[in-house]
Amino acid sequence: MPRIVYRGVGTRIAYERRIASRTQEQLAERAGVALGTIRKIERGERGVSDAVLDAIAEALDIDPARLLPNRERPDDRVHQAMPGLAAVLAQYDEPEDGPCRRLPALREDVAALVAHRLSARYRSISRVAPGLLAELCRVVSTAGPDDRPEVARLLVKTCRAADAVAYKHGARDLSARLLDLMRWAAEQAEDAIVNATVAYVRTELHFAARTHAVGLRALERALDQAPRHDVPEAVATRGALHMRAAVLASRAGDGDSAEAHLHDARALGDRVREDTYQGTAFGPDSVRVHEVSVAVSRGGEHLGRALQLAREWKPPLELPAERRSGFYIELGRAQLWSGRPDAAFESLKVARRIAPQHAREHRWVREDAATLRRLKRADAESLSHFAEWCHAGVDA
Incomplete structure (x- = not known):
């Protein structure tokens, strides 16, 4: 790059x-x-x-x-990383020669990359991910049987961080290829939790294509295969799958399934700390965020539930920035659709303060900012600045 x-x-x-x-x-x-x-x-x-x-x-x-000066955009750096990622994906199973560090150093770099993803620091990911992916592909191809499963798990986590960049910035083909590499690595990880993680992330394809019912069926198959034991990692794995299944069901128009999956997610969330498994936050607070998402996805009379939840509870600082930002983006949409444009704009600004790179690239932020600019001409200057910042109208 x-x-x-x-x-x-x-x-x-x-x-x-x-x-x-x-x-x-x-x-x-x-x-x-x-x-x-x-x-x-x-x-x-x-x-x-x-x-x-x-x-x-x-x-x-x-x-x-x-x-930066107005003429320059820092997210251009992310797009400049895409060819490097594509080059790695073209040769992941026959990687070129290069450095192969020991596992402690690789663990440290992957942990930092996961932290960047949870904090929605996509530009930081774009600097590191191509080289780290290439190195992990070399290491996994030469690792002995004792080390290969762990290296494969590190490769899955790195792919997921890189996919966050590709998916959020609209590189859907590159995102799909990263998901294929995740599946390839998961086969070598020999870990049912890693397989569940890949199933969770792969539903991005269905969100992008709006094939929500198909994605729901895929997640329900993953739930059938997920580990059933009671260690916290396994409980969090099933809970995260139920959370995402609830959102998919709500967008597919299947309210009963959405509520059933939310119910199961709540029950599992009460059994673990709010923490992460394989880079995905799960626990009681994450479930509440998804309750808002489900209510917004169902729309109509369910919007009141989203607004009520927001009155009663706010995401704590301990939650990953990307998830907290997502809560306020969802809340802003509920407020906009409920005829409260001023409150909606405030929620979007909170989302930007928490995780600016996440909010800037979120399709709903662009759509809602464009709508607000049309509705609130009296606040044209502040709304225009916000809309220009998030490129509202580009894909709204």
């Missing part, structure tokens, strides 16, 4: 740093960037690489887009 250097961002960085009440020394420490580099950037004496831009934005807790 070619190295990108941004110019003319120093004054913006200095402005946002002062707004955040941080000194140059504090910013340098939080971002892991040399103090001298920060000073030169703010004085305009040097440009900013995409990696440094992300580190500074994360240290300031803002979207990197706020640091």
Whole structure:
């Protein structure tokens, strides 16, 4: 992936740093960037690489887009990673020679990648995923029988993180090929939970194609094959499948199945901590988020249930950022459809603050921002800025 250097961002960085009440020394420490580099950037004496831009934005807790001139878009970097991912997929079973590190180093890098996915840091994933995928394909092809299952599990997790980038940015063909690689790796993982994870993620194809009933049947088959024992990982595996099945059923117009799967998800959620399995959050709070999603998908009289849940409960900070952002995107749609456009706009802004890269690429955010801009002409300036930020109208 070619190295990108941004110019003319120093004054913006200095402005946002002062707004955040941080000194140059504090910013340098939080971002892991040399103090001298920060000073030169703010004085305009040097440009900013995409990696440094992300580190500074994360240290300031803002979207990197706020640091760039209007003509530049940071998500362009994600699209530039796509050819690298495609090249890896073209030769995953006959990888080219290259580095093959030991398992501890690979575990550490994959764990960091999963953390990026849960926090919806797609640009960070796009920098790392192509090289890590290529390396894991080399390692799994040469690993001995004792190590191959673990390497295969790491490959599945890495594919999932890369797929989050491809799917969210509309590269549907690349997403499908990553899912195929996940299935190939899962066969070597010798782990029923990994197989269930792949089944969970593969339903993206059905959400994209709107073949919800077909996806529901696939998940119900996966539930039949999922491990039945009571260790937390197995309980969370079945619970996550029930959560997603509930959403698929609601979008397929099968309200009874949606409620049945939600019921099972609640029962399983009460038996485990709110945690993650294979990068997917599950627990009582995740189930509540999906209750809102099901209510919004069913629409009509069910929207009141979504609004009631939001009045009674808010997702805690411990939930992954992508899931918390998703809650407010769903809530915004319920508010919009219930004739509360002001509240809907506030929810979309909350979603953006929590996970800007996730909100920016979400189809519903674009659709709802475009609708709000038409409805709320009195707030044209703020809505226009938001709509431009998320490219509303591009695919709404």
